[in-house]
Amino acid sequence: MIPELGHFALIMALCMALVQAVFPLAGAARGNVAWMSLARPAARVQLVFLLITFSALVHAFIVNDFSVAYVARNSNTMLPLIYRISAVWGAHEGSLLLWILILGLWTFAVTVFSHHLPEQFVARVLGVMGLVSIGFLLFILLTSNPFIRDAFPPPDGADLNPLLQDLGLVIHPPMLYTGYVGFSVAFGFAIAALLGGKLDMAWARWSRPWTVMAWVFLTLGIALGSWWAYYELGWGGWWFWDPVENASFMPWLTGTALIHSLAATEKRGVFKNWTVLLAICAFSLSLLGTFLVRSGVLTSVHAFANDPARGVFILALLGVVIGGSLALYAWRAPGTFISSSYGLFSREMFLLVNSTLLTVAMGAVLLGTIYPLIIETLGGKVSVGAPYFNSVFIPLMVPLVIVLGCGAWARWKSDAWDRQWQHLRFAVFGSLIIGVLLAAMLDGAGALRTALGVALASWIILSTGILFYTRTRSGPDLLTTLKTHPRSFYGMCLAHVGFAITIIGLVITSNYSTDLHKRMKPGARAELAGYTFELTDIHTITGPNYDATEAAIRVWRGAKIVTELHTQKRIYRVRDMPMTEAGIRPGLTRDLYVSLGEPLGNGEWSVRLYYKPFVRWLWLGALFMACGGVLAVTDRRYRQIRLQATDPQSVIVAGATAKP
Amino acid sequence: MLQAADVPFEFSTPEQEQRYKDLAEQLRCLVCQNQSLADSHAELAQDLRNEVYRMLVQGQSDKEIIDFLVTRYGDFVLFKPPLKSGTALLWAGPFLMLIGAILIVFRLTRKNARLVSPELSNHDQQRLDTLLKPPADRKRI
Amino acid sequence: MNRYFIPLIVFIVLIAFFRIGLNYDPRLVPSPLIDKPVPVFTLPNLRDTATTMSSADLRGQAVLLNVWASWCVECRNEHPVLMEFSQNLKMPVYGLNYKDTREEAIQWLDHYGDPYVQSAFDQSGRVGIDFGVYGVPETFVLDRNGIIRYKHIGPITQKTMEDIILPLLNKLDHPAT
Numbered sequence: 001m002i003p004e005l006g007h008f009a010l011i012m013a014l015c016m017a018l019v020q021a022v023f024p025l026a027g028a029a030r031g032n033v034a035w036m037s038l039a040r041p042a043a044r045v046q047l048v049f050l051l052i053t054f055s056a057l058v059h060a061f062i063v064n065d066f067s068v069a070y071v072a073r074n075s076n077t078m079l080p081l082i083y084r085i086s087a088v089w090g091a092h093e094g095s096l097l098l099w100i101l102i103l104g105l106w107t108f109a110v111t112v113f114s115h116h117l118p119e120q121f122v123a124r125v126l127g128v129m130g131l132v133s134i135g136f137l138l139f140i141l142l143t144s145n146p147f148i149r150d151a152f153p154p155p156d157g158a159d160l161n162p163l164l165q166d167l168g169l170v171i172h173p174p175m176l177y178t179g180y181v182g183f184s185v186a187f188g189f190a191i192a193a194l195l196g197g198k199l200d201m202a203w204a205r206w207s208r209p210w211t212v213m214a215w216v217f218l219t220l221g222i223a224l225g226s227w228w229a230y231y232e233l234g235w236g237g238w239w240f241w242d243p244v245e246n247a248s249f250m251p252w253l254t255g256t257a258l259i260h261s262l263a264a265t266e267k268r269g270v271f272k273n274w275t276v277l278l279a280i281c282a283f284s285l286s287l288l289g290t291f292l293v294r295s296g297v298l299t300s301v302h303a304f305a306n307d308p309a310r311g312v313f314i315l316a317l318l319g320v321v322i323g324g325s326l327a328l329y330a331w332r333a334p335g336t337f338i339s340s341s342y343g344l345f346s347r348e349m350f351l352l353v354n355s356t357l358l359t360v361a362m363g364a365v366l367l368g369t370i371y372p373l374i375i376e377t378l379g380g381k382v383s384v385g386a387p388y389f390n391s392v393f394i395p396l397m398v399p400l401v402i403v404l405g406c407g408a409w410a411r412w413k414s415d416a417w418d419r420q421w422q423h424l425r426f427a428v429f430g431s432l433i434i435g436v437l438l439a440a441m442l443d444g445a446g447a448l449r450t451a452l453g454v455a456l457a458s459w460i461i462l463s464t465g466i467l468f469y470t471r472t473r474s475g476p477d478l479l480t481t482l483k484t485h486p487r488s489f490y491g492m493c494l495a496h497v498g499f500a501i502t503i504i505g506l507v508i509t510s511n512y513s514t515d516l517h518k519r520m521k522p523g524a525r526a527e528l529a530g531y532t533f534e535l536t537d538i539h540t541i542t543g544p545n546y547d548a549t550e551a552a553i554r555v556w557r558g559a560k561i562v563t564e565l566h567t568q569k570r571i572y573r574v575r576d577m578p579m580t581e582a583g584i585r586p587g588l589t590r591d592l593y594v595s596l597g598e599p600l601g602n603g604e605w606s607v608r609l610y611y612k613p614f615v616r617w618l619w620l621g622a623l624f625m626a627c628g629g630v631l632a633v634t635d636r637r638y639r640q641i642r643l644q645a646t647d648p649q650s651v652i653v654a655g656a657t658a659k660p
Numbered sequence: 661m662l663q664a665a666d667v668p669f670e671f672s673t674p675e676q677e678q679r680y681k682d683l684a685e686q687l688r689c690l691v692c693q694n695q696s697l698a699d700s701h702a703e704l705a706q707d708l709r710n711e712v713y714r715m716l717v718q719g720q721s722d723k724e725i726i727d728f729l730v731t732r733y734g735d736f737v738l739f740k741p742p743l744k745s746g747t748a749l750l751w752a753g754p755f756l757m758l759i760g761a762i763l764i765v766f767r768l769t770r771k772n773a774r775l776v777s778p779e780l781s782n783h784d785q786q787r788l789d790t791l792l793k794p795p796a797d798r799k800r801i
Numbered sequence: 802m803n804r805y806f807i808p809l810i811v812f813i814v815l816i817a818f819f820r821i822g823l824n825y826d827p828r829l830v831p832s833p834l835i836d837k838p839v840p841v842f843t844l845p846n847l848r849d850t851a852t853t854m855s856s857a858d859l860r861g862q863a864v865l866l867n868v869w870a871s872w873c874v875e876c877r878n879e880h881p882v883l884m885e886f887s888q889n890l891k892m893p894v895y896g897l898n899y900k901d902t903r904e905e906a907i908q909w910l911d912h913y914g915d916p917y918v919q920s921a922f923d924q925s926g927r928v929g930i931d932f933g934v935y936g937v938p939e940t941f942v943l944d945r946n947g948i949i950r951y952k953h954i955g956p957i958t959q960k961t962m963e964d965i966i967l968p969l970l971n972k973l974d975h976p977a978t
Contacts, residue, residue: 235699242694277808284812297822311823319816326809333805344769352768356761364754370818371750377821380746381831383688385696385739392754517668578701597666606666690830690935703900704935707926732933734833 003068006056007147009049013104014137016046020107021130024123028195036123040111043126046133047104054088054101057146061088067153070094070146076159076574078545086170087160092294092310093146095173099290100136102174102181103129110185110210117206124192125185132184135317143310159545159574168228176221176248180286182214183251186258187283190276191325194332199272204265207279209638211262215255216629222248223622234580234595236515236610238618241389243298246369247289253362254282257355264351268412270342271352273333278355280329284322285362291318297373343414350407357400364392401456401503405463408496423470427462434458446511453507460500464493491632498624505617515610521603529611531592532556536564538605546570546579551596551605553583567596567607591615666706669713676716683712683725688737696739832933832952839866839947840931844921847898847906854921858895859943863950863973865894865966866941867917868929870901871909873937879956883916886962892970896920899929899937942966944973 020042027035057070061084066072074087074094089098107129114122140146163169189207193199225248230238239245258278265275292298295311342348368384375382405427409420435455442450471489472481518526520535527533537552548570555562565583572579585592590613597606671677684698689705697705697712708729715725729737741747834840843855859866867883869876887894896917898906903922910920923929932941935954942951951969953961 233699237699240694273805281808291819295819295823296827297819297825298827308823315816315819315823318819322812323809323816326812330803330805330809349769352765356765360754360757360761363757367750367753367757370815371747372827373822373825374818375746376825376827377818378746381734381736382741382747382750383736383739384741384750385686385688385694387686387740388750391740392751396754396758519668600667606668704926707930711927711930731833732930733935734830734933736830 002056002059003065003147003149006053006060007145009052009056010137010141010145010147013046013049013053013100014134014141016042016049017130017133017137019130020046021127021134023127024130025127028120028123028127031120033119036119039123039126039130043104043107043111043130046130047108050101050104054097057094057097058085058088060147061085064157066155066157067149068146069148069150072150072154072157074160075157076545077156078574079157079160079165080544082167082170083160083165086164089173090160090164090169093140093144095177096136096140096144097146098174099177099181100133100140102177103133103136103184106178106181106185107133110188121192121196124195125188128188128191129184132187132321135321139310139313139317143313156574159572162546162570162572162575162577162579163232165545165572166228166232168224168232172221172224172228175217175224179214179216179218179221179255180248180251180289182210182217183255183279183283183286185210186214186279187325190279191328194276194325194328197332199276201266201269204262204272204275205637208259208262208266209633209635211255211279211282212259212629212633215252215259216626216633218248218252218255219622219626219629222252223619223626227619230615231582231584234582235608236513236582236591236593236595236612236615238509238615241368241386243369244289244293246365247285247292250362250365250369251282251285251289253358253365254278254285257358257362258282260351260358261355264348268342268348270348271355274352274355276333277329278359280322280325281359284318284325285366287314287318287321291315292369298369342412345410345417345420346414347407347410347412350403350410353403354400354407357396357403361393361396361400364396365389368392398452398456401460404496404499405459408492409463409467423466424463427459427466430462431455431459444511446507450507450511453503457500457503457507460496460503464496464500468493486635486637488632488635488637491628491630491635493628494631495625495628498621498626498628500621501617501624502621505614505619505621508614509612509618513610513612513615515608517597518607518609519600519604520607521605526607526609528609529590530557531562531611533594533609535605535607538603541568543570545574546572548581549596549599551583551594551607553594553607553609555585555592563592565592565594567594569596569598586616588616589614666701669709672717679722680713680716683716683722684709686739687712687726687729688739690733690737829954830935832949834933834941834949835952837949839941839943839949840928842921842928842931844897844923844928847896847903847910847920847922854895854919856947858919860947861945862893863942863944863970864918865892865970866897866943867894868897868899868932868934868937868939868941869920870899870937871905872901875956876938877913879938879958880913880916882957882959882962884914887916887918890967893918897928897932897934898922899934900924900926940966942969942973 020039023035023042024039027033027038059065060068060071061075062081064071064075064077064084066075070091070093074091075084079087087094089095107126110122110125110129114125117125186207189203189210193203222245225245226238229240230236258275258281261271261275261278264270265272291311291314295314296308297311368388371384372382406420406424409424432455435451435458438454439448439451471485472478514529516526516528518524520526522535522538525532525534532555534554534556535551536554539550539552541548541550548568550566550568553565553567555565563585565585567583568581570579570581571577580595580597582593582595584594590611593610593612595608595610597608599605669680671680681698685696687697687708689695689697689700689702689708691702691704692700695705697709711728712725715728720728726738735742735744741750743751839856839859841856843853846852846854865883865886883894886892894916896919898920900923902924906920906922910917921928926934932939938956940953940957941949942953944950950973951965953966957966
């Protein structure tokens with residue numbers, strides 16, 4: 001009964017989405033206030049139905065209702081409760097349901113935090129989000145219904161993929177989807193502005209906090225995914241340039257370009273066409289990612305099970321949503337790119353170069369990701385992997401980092417080279433010295449690359465530090481000076497430093513990680529990177545739904561014991577699938593990572609030992625970036641708008657767009 | 661998917677070991693999609709690792725080893741696609757995009773510079789041009 | 802026509818490629834061995850250790866070379882098609898028994914029926930690598946000179962047999978007509 005209730009609520013949600021899309025959009029076009037005012041209640045009722053639907057599926061998983069085919073395929077009575085809940089989004093149908101639920105939550109957030117906006121604008125934003133919701137609800141109902149019953153339910157379920165039985169997977173997809181779907185708000189704002197024919201600074205100001213918030217979630221989602229792959233896949237890799245990763249990385253790059261371009265549009269009213277295109281692209285790339293991952297056109301380590309009918313449906317959905325919005329863009333984009341002028345050497349210019357470089361980088365990733373598909377349709381077969389992406393992506397990041405240091409410093413409108421040079425020369429010399437010293441000190445094949453990477457990161461940190469110092473030393477005392485600066489300034493500094501931290505982690509761990517693949521039996525020792533690894537014991541363990549062999553490895557540094565690591569080789573009973581649980585000793589400057597392989601006879605085991613310097617910095621940097629984003633969103637000027645019901649700019653827009 | 665025995669290899673020199681690791685990283689496992697030979701647990705990947713190791717120890721060059729696999733499995737095994745007519749766009753694409761982007765930014769900047777520096781609007785500039793032109797030219801307009 | 806149409810045009814081109822791409826299975830890797838001579842090999846015969854089967858045995862007539870194993874689930878699905886092919890049509894199928902044990906392979910053939918003229922026993926899978934085998938079952942169509950003309954990856958269905966393989970074999974055996 002409850003699954004049917006969930007199914008029914010899903011249909012009701014579709015009805016509400018129709019109301020939310022049709023009446024407000026029509027009302028906005030014809031100036032019908034009553035129709036426009038339906039947007040908020042419709043969106044809220046839709047969320048209620050989505051919550052009922054989602055709860056019904058969670059319930060089916062909790063009570064092991066294997067008459068529901070989706071539950072039977074992805075759960076098992078022996079599966080621990082927490083994974084029975086996360087199994088809801090462990091496969092295609094349920095993860096789509098999560099996607100649509102998150103869209104409902106974002107839409108709800110817009111209904112709550114939009115009272116300072118003109119009613120017509122809000123009606124359009126919610127209407128557009130309603131249209132997206134209709135598309136995805138139809139997709140679920142017509143091709144991917146999770147509530148379909150099986151006439152002959154199996155006595156027990158086929159279990160959740162063991163790879164996904166992990167805490168990382170409990171939080172990674174919701175976080176990632178919140179980021180993806182969050183760009184639908186920026187998308188809705190962009191389309192509403194195009195429909196209203198009014199792209200202005202107010203539009204940029206309204207979009208900005210939403211965009212940054214979505215970007216924060218996406219940043220965390222990607223970082224979590226990388227971290228999960230690192231410890232769960234058992235070979236210590238953290239980024240593979242796999243299509244699924246690229247599918248999340250492309251919206252991130254575009255979103256990063258967007259938040260920088262929005263800054264210029266908000267402050268100076270420039271690049272409106274470019275910014276609105278980026279807003280459309282960020283969400284379009286999220287949708288494109290959904291297509292690439294779920295249609296089976298590309299092969300990937302973590303792609304969902306494929307069904308051509310689904311592929312055709314999402315492609316049609318993509319065509320309507322993206323094609324429609326790009327057509328609207330071609331039709332309505334304002335003719336002039338520049339409404340106010342800026343100098344060649346100004347913050348506007350740096351922000352433009354920055355968003356352009358990020359977009360080119362995104363284009364390179366897109367090209368590499370879909371190139372195998374293009375070649376296949378032309379009758380060939382080719383693989384595009386990490387070597388390609390590294391060799392085209394990294395060179396694009398070098399100028400980006402250089403521009404970043406100058407751009408954060410430059411003044412709006414126009415600036416002078418000598419003013420910049422006076423302050424930034426310290427950062428220039430500082431980072432050059434660090435680079436040269438590192439190049440001289442380090443050895444090995446990656447010395448130059450590491451020196452370059454760390455020098456670039458130092459350039460970001462030093463220029464940000466100098467900026468911070470000059471801004472904060474001017475006032476009477478430190479605390480009051482600190483208070484005078486907006487939070488968005490601190491957010492920017494924090495995010496930029498986070499980026500630098502990620503770069504440092506990336507270059508060092510890529511160039512100086514070492515590993516050893518050894519044949520070991522209890523008592524055997526191996527040396528790696530100055531540490532001695534001793535296999536002390538091998539024993540068996542019985543888990544709730546798996547049997548495991550666990551190895552205990554003691555790590556010595558000279559005569560001192562550093563740690564004892566435990567790594568398991570698990571066999572999950574239902575799927576008879578082996579999994580490696582790595583043993584990791586995390587540290588700020590290095591991770592020690594061991595994973596147990598196969599038995600080789602005579603009591604010997606294949607063991608892999610890894611030394612991974614600075615690998616934590618990758619995710620630490622992402623955390624900094626996300627915190628920077630949160631600081632920027634909570635800036636006073638965004639909180640204040642909510643109180644100022646009569647923001648002068650919004651009145652102008654309201655006046656302008658109310659015309660038929 | 662069959663599980664491999666995962667036997668560690670012994671190398672005579674660190675250089676040899678590094679060459680092996682580099683090769684295994686850039687070759688694609690065919691069974692388990694989108695993993696390198698180094699990362700894959702599939703049995704075929706282990707067989708191919710064995711072949712790579714055997715050829716390496718026999719003193720064959722990286723190129724010979726890669727050619728061995730390409731003649732049997734095609735360019736698909738290479739994570740770094742070779743530069744051919746079919747992949748020219750792939751390799752040139754990012755640089756074409758970059759050049760295109762630079763050109764666009766450059767054009768906009770010049771447009772903008774025209775907006776910033778002269779005090780005259782386009783219309784005024786045209787009028788000025790007409791007035792300053794020699795009378796002979798003016799007649800033709 | 803202005804430059805604001807460029808994103809839309811790029812997108813439409815992409816969508817077209819995606820639509821075509823949906824018809825392809827990205828897991829199929831075309832073999833570079835097509836129109837190349839069959840790799841040279843000599844392997845023990847599966848049923849009779851004393852004799853061998855070699856690439857030379859495959860010449861003289863267009864034949865199928867089917868890569869199979871007793872552990873391979875899909876091989877059982879294509880098995881009736883191969884039986885029909887060899888028994889009713891009297892066409893020669895050679896087997897390449899891939900990474901199997903001799904006992905289990907023979908047992909499998911005795912239980913389900915043996916469609917093969919003979920099977921080579923490739924225990925290590927080394928000859929399989931020469932053939933570019935990456936997923937069993939795989940089937941090669943060889944012409945009378947031992948040139949590989951076609952490779953099918955995955956189980957052969959009745960339809961692929963009738964639509965592709967039989968017409969191809971006919972053409973290879975009677976090149977003049």
